[in-house]
Amino acid sequence: MNSKESxxxxxxxxxxxxxxxxxxxxxxxxxxxxxxxxxxxxxxxxIKENRDFIAEDPLKLLGIITI
Known part of the structure; x- marks a missing residue:
């Protein structure tokens, strides 16, 4: 990617x-x-193993999983 491209x-x-x-x-x-x-x-x-993450949309869900 060119450094001038955004x-x-x-x-x-x-x-x-x-x-x-x-x-x-x-x-x-x-x-x-x-x-x-x-x-x-x-x-x-x-849900994975004994961990449940809950959010109003997929982006928030990914964010809290990442935290």
Whole structure:
């Protein structure tokens, strides 16, 4: 990549599938528990062994797994 070229990535819905693929590649099973409101799709859960991570979207889920 040329040093004068720029790159920008933002936390938008078009990056959710990439986040889900990364989480799955780390060996987690992913579940979506639906929500009855129109504000959210539901709650995403990533489960591996005795560890459960829960977030409102895949990007947040990947972030807390990484922490």
């Amino acid at each position: 790159f920008r990535l933002s936390a938008e819905i078009n990056t959710h599938n990439s986040a889900l693929r990364i989480i799955k590649s780390k060996g987690y099973k992913i579940f979506l528990y639906p929500n009855i409101t129109d504000e959210l799709y539901g709650t995403y859960w990533a």
